[in-house]
Amino acid sequence: MQKMIFFAPRQVFASSEDPTSHFQLMKRAIEELEGQKRELYSGMSTQFFEFLASTLLPKLFYSYRENVGQAFREKCISIIDKVLAVLPDAVAIEKIDPVSLAQLVNQILATGTGQQVLIALQIASRTLRSNALKFVIPFQREGASQVIMDFTDSERAGLAAKFDKEEI
């Protein structure tokens, strides 16, 4: 008995670079949503930002310290970074406790994963840029500056060793 084999037409997926592909459509939608969110935040009052700095941030610091799950911690730091990004400089200077922020950055640098360290460095650079005078001393006292220096030293040493090997 002869068997009939039917072939279905091959499904063709649009490449990710194609502007009509699902990936590009989704990317555009997300970018649009992020833009709309930024617009929303730009219209918020100072009281709202003060609330973020004085109430939400300390609670996030505490949640980060209390939970040891890496995915949770990564999300927590990411939120802290987002909050610091939307805060106006004046509110950040007035309302953020520099010691607890320096302790958090130090803790992340000491125990965090690569991604967490990256976000912690971003947080450090963001706060130091907004007001170096207020944040530098707590960062030095808590040891965060030293850890960052050690990072850069070890990175330099690694690069030097790499160049030596290539020369050999």
Next chain:
Amino acid sequence: MLNSPAILTLMQVFDFCENHAQKKVITLCHNVSRHATSEEQFNNQVLPVLQWIFPKIVVERYGSDQKTSEQVAQIVLNIINSMNNFFSPTKDNEKYVLKFETVMNTGLTETICSCLSDYAVTSNSNKISHAEDEDEPMESFKIETGAASGTQDLKYTEQTISAMLQILCQGCRFSHLLIAQMLHGNVLRIITNLLPEDSQSQNLPAYINDLISLLNLVLP
């Protein structure tokens, strides 16, 4: 089951049933809640169930108790997730968002927010009275009852709150209108109140992951 008139009939006679039978009806709704396979079926069969059932999420309304509220929250979440069976946010994002906003604007967001607010107030007052009790060790020799120690029973379980936060997460993932509603309607403050504080030194609640996900979605 979805296409039969059974669910419609049960919805109509629900108020005349005894408690045990009402719980059976809720369980039945729970089973059918995630099975919509087309937009037409969703609009005609599932959406009426959603509109009928979501007010029962509020404890003490329509005789709902803690367990019923937890189940209803899960049903609402299932129904919202079932939209993914036939809508694709990657394929037609605008349509998906529009549908979601229509569902949320039936009063679901306000109901959820009032429940969250209620929970935040009760749990915070309980934590404060608990902390006061710890400060006064001699007082702990008293015979404690709910009223005497100043603590109130929480109306909602942590699982109910978790499901509610997941519903809001689904909305905030795609709709900027819902985010605007949350920012201008003090919902962010309510959500922040649900986060644990350093001074209260308590264990992290079961809904903490959903809470953090929601905050992550609300911020730009």
